[in-house]
Amino acid sequence: MFCPRLVAGAALCLLATAPALAATNLLVNGSFESNFTGWTHTGAVEIRTDENPSDGTKQAVFNWGNVAGTGVLSQTFATTAGATYSLSFDYGGFASPNPQTLGYAVQGTGTLLSGYVVDIGTVPTSYLSYTGSFVADGAFATLYFADGTSLANSFASDLVLDRVVVQQTLAAPVPAWALD
Numbered sequence: 001m002f003c004p005r006l007v008a009g010a011a012l013c014l015l016a017t018a019p020a021l022a023a024t025n026l027l028v029n030g031s032f033e034s035n036f037t038g039w040t041h042t043g044a045v046e047i048r049t050d051e052n053p054s055d056g057t058k059q060a061v062f063n064w065g066n067v068a069g070t071g072v073l074s075q076t077f078a079t080t081a082g083a084t085y086s087l088s089f090d091y092g093g094f095a096s097p098n099p100q101t102l103g104y105a106v107q108g109t110g111t112l113l114s115g116y117v118v119d120i121g122t123v124p125t126s127y128l129s130y131t132g133s134f135v136a137d138g139a140f141a142t143l144y145f146a147d148g149t150s151l152a153n154s155f156a157s158d159l160v161l162d163r164v165v166v167q168q169t170l171a172a173p174v175p176a177w178a179l180d
Contacts, residue, residue, distance in 0.1 A: 012138040023167055025075040027143070030164040038075055042130040044147065045071030051160050052124035059162035064145035069101070069147035069159070072085040077143070079108065079136035082172030087113060087143065088131040093121035093157055100159035101148035108137040116148060121157040133169065
């Protein structure tokens with residue numbers, strides 16, 4: 001491909017010849033089909049098959065067995081500073097109509113994305129989907145999920161998580177000095 005030697009032409013040339021971003025999940029085992037492989041877990045969180053997974057045959061279940069919401073899942077993944085990423089996941093409440101609260105955060109050198117989602121339990125689980133985006137600030141980031149469900153609301157209800165995906169959606173900008 002011929003590219004003119006003008007600054008504007010160089011920028012256009014870089015864009016035209018840059019490889020397309022692959023829609024690859026940067027997480028290991030985002031649908032928990034290999035149990036906790038790739039994930040660090042503490043507290044009341046299990047891998048189960050009996051609560052209507054949204055993807056595959058398994059999902060992560062928080063506060064199963066009428067226990068307080070103490071479960072935490074995390075996974076660290078590679079990023080490029082300045083690049084934009086999307087986080088998406090399916091979540092839901094299972095069983096009685098108690099509100100189930102799931103906190104999420106992406107942490108780099110600072111907090112890149114955080115919040116919580118709430119769902120009311122149903123049988124079978126009726127999943128909702130969350131999608132958000134963040135800009136990486138370093139070479140790695142860690143995704144956290146934490147069960148924020150109160151003990152009163154965990155009775156006869158479970159919080160479920162499945163189909164967790166992190167993808168790069170926009171490359172880091174090219175610095176102006178690189179276009180000279």
